[in-house]
Amino acid sequence: MREISARAGVSPGLIRHHFGTKDALRAECDAEVLRRYRDLKVEGIRMSPTETMAMLAELDDFAPMFVYILRSVRDGGEAGREFVEGMIAEAIDFSEDAVREGVIKPSRDPAARARYLVTSALGGLLVQLTLMPDLDLSDMPQAIHRLTESIMLPTLELFTEGVLVDRSVLDEYLASSLGPPGAPDEERADT
Amino acid sequence: MREISARAGVSPGLIRHHFGTKDALRAECDAEVLRRYRDLKVEGIRMSPTETMAMLAELDDFAPMFVYILRSVRDGGEAGREFVEGMIAEAIDFSEDAVREGVIKPSRDPAARARYLVTSALGGLLVQLTLMPDLDLSDMPQAIHRLTESIMLPTLELFTEGVLVDRSVLDEYLASSLGPPGAPDEERADT
DNA sequence: ACGGCTGCTATACGCCTGTATAGTTTGCTA
DNA sequence: TAGCAAACTATACAGGCGTATAGCAGCCGT
Numbered sequence: 001m002r003e004i005s006a007r008a009g010v011s012p013g014l015i016r017h018h019f020g021t022k023d024a025l026r027a028e029c030d031a032e033v034l035r036r037y038r039d040l041k042v043e044g045i046r047m048s049p050t051e052t053m054a055m056l057a058e059l060d061d062f063a064p065m066f067v068y069i070l071r072s073v074r075d076g077g078e079a080g081r082e083f084v085e086g087m088i089a090e091a092i093d094f095s096e097d098a099v100r101e102g103v104i105k106p107s108r109d110p111a112a113r114a115r116y117l118v119t120s121a122l123g124g125l126l127v128q129l130t131l132m133p134d135l136d137l138s139d140m141p142q143a144i145h146r147l148t149e150s151i152m153l154p155t156l157e158l159f160t161e162g163v164l165v166d167r168s169v170l171d172e173y174l175a176s177s178l179g180p181p182g183a184p185d186e187e188r189a190d191t
Numbered sequence: 192m193r194e195i196s197a198r199a200g201v202s203p204g205l206i207r208h209h210f211g212t213k214d215a216l217r218a219e220c221d222a223e224v225l226r227r228y229r230d231l232k233v234e235g236i237r238m239s240p241t242e243t244m245a246m247l248a249e250l251d252d253f254a255p256m257f258v259y260i261l262r263s264v265r266d267g268g269e270a271g272r273e274f275v276e277g278m279i280a281e282a283i284d285f286s287e288d289a290v291r292e293g294v295i296k297p298s299r300d301p302a303a304r305a306r307y308l309v310t311s312a313l314g315g316l317l318v319q320l321t322l323m324p325d326l327d328l329s330d331m332p333q334a335i336h337r338l339t340e341s342i343m344l345p346t347l348e349l350f351t352e353g354v355l356v357d358r359s360v361l362d363e364y365l366a367s368s369l370g371p372p373g374a375p376d377e378e379r380a381d382t
Numbered sequence: 383a384c385g386g387c388t389g390c391t392a393t394a395c396g397c398c399t400g401t402a403t404a405g406t407t408t409g410c411t412a
Numbered sequence: 413t414a415g416c417a418a419a420c421t422a423t424a425c426a427g428g429c430g431t432a433t434a435g436c437a438g439c440c441g442t
Contacts, residue, residue: 001399001400001401002398002399002400010419010420010421011420011421011422012400012401012421013401013402013403013420013421013422013423014419014420014421016400016401016402017418017419017420018419021400021401022399022400022401073318073321073322074265074321075321076321076322080321080322081322081324084318084322085322102356103355103356104354104355104356105352105353105354105355105356107345107348108344108348109344109345112341112342112344112345113344113345113348113349113354115319115341115345116315116341116342116345116346116349117345117349117354119314119315119318119319120311120312120314120315121311122314122315122318123310123311123313123314123315123316123317123318123319124307124310124311124313124314124315125314126314126317126318127264127275127310127313127314127317128306128310128314130264130265130266130267130271131264131267131271131272131275133272150303150306150307151303151307152364152368153299153300153303153304153364153368154298154300154303154304154306154307154308155307156360156361156364157298157299157304157361158304158307158308158349158350158353159349159353159354159355159360159361160353160355160357160358160360160361161296161353161358161361162296162349162350162351162352162353163295163296163304163308163350164294164295164296164350164351165293165294165295165296166351167351167352169347169350169351170347170348170350170351170352173343173344173347177344192429192430192431193428193429193430201389201390201391202390202391202392203391203430203431204390204391204392204393204431204432204433205389205390205391207430207431207432208388208389208390209389212430212431213429213430213431383442384441384442385440385441385442386439386440386441387438387439387440388437388438388439388440389436389437389438389439390435390436390437390438391434391435391436391437392433392434392435392436393432393433393434393435394431394432394433394434395430395431395432395433396429396430396431396432397428397429397430397431398427398428398429398430399426399427399428399429400425400426400427400428401424401425401426401427402423402424402425402426403422403423403424403425404421404422404423404424405420405421405422405423406419406420406421406422407418407419407420407421408417408418408419408420409416409417409418409419410415410416410417410418411414411415411416411417412413412414412415412416
């Protein structure tokens, strides 16, 4: 609180006068960031979550917002969850279109794949950022830029070629979990 | 400190008496966990990082250690970094062998791929765990079990089939970043 | 039996944090 | 210009934290 007020150039009491409690301030900030993110998504052209993230990170204007979101995710608050679930929902929609357009392959469980891809991308970024020894908020955009670059090649390799040489592991899994082999691409109902 | 001592059933003063400062205690705990992890890796059969993580999470004996590690990674301390870098190093070795044995495909940048795969897997797990609304340490093993299960299918799909339908994106990237097409900067084993 | 060392507790100090309250300045309007 | 509400400050209070100090019980070699 005191640090926030100091950075704002006001006394600590004032921010309490305006926002009430600390949690209330946090809630308002969360709502504001969520709102801006949604606006961004609406006004922009249809982008994959990965593209959106890259854009958020590159543009200096959005960088603070981006680190705010990453922090929210890391800290596990309600805002973080909302953001991630939002991205997953977007990813599901986006994949559906992309599959229809013949850009990406269909999945046996599109929702699970979207969740997996979003959390992996977000989490991977988060881990690599938190493990950077000295990370100043000022060179955040640059750091993320370098990161996305170093991730580009492995991602594209994995996304177009996979890693495994043959299908045996996948087929074994499908056989053991879906019953008879050759079963249709149907997600199994969890008990 | 007080909570730790309470759980240990001793007075707060005692733990300070034995360990000195709080950071010293933390350092000893970090070292101990790192040591146990290394022992585990040495005594065990050669496992991929993913297998190791799954095992860590499933066995109730190792679950506390596993959440300790995850927390360290999330909090970005030295221990977390050491752990992640260790896993990456292991993954590099492991992939080398697996490539040699014809199990996984070679990469244009094996180190980058290993880093990408480890941080994604770890980060994805971390994000999904963090975003679980009510997470008790007692049902941690179960939570991780469910998580690994929900991740299994997308992972296998992605690892054996990829997501992209054609190679155009990858090829464009390779062309633009490596100069003239067909000029590999590292060993290149095309399919 | 006796110092002395070790394991251990009780209590308090100083610091930081979020919060509350009283008082002061500023700006708008009657 | 007077008055009043809103913006803003100064200061204090309570709680939690890591830490420091003083004291007590039990074990040990001599």
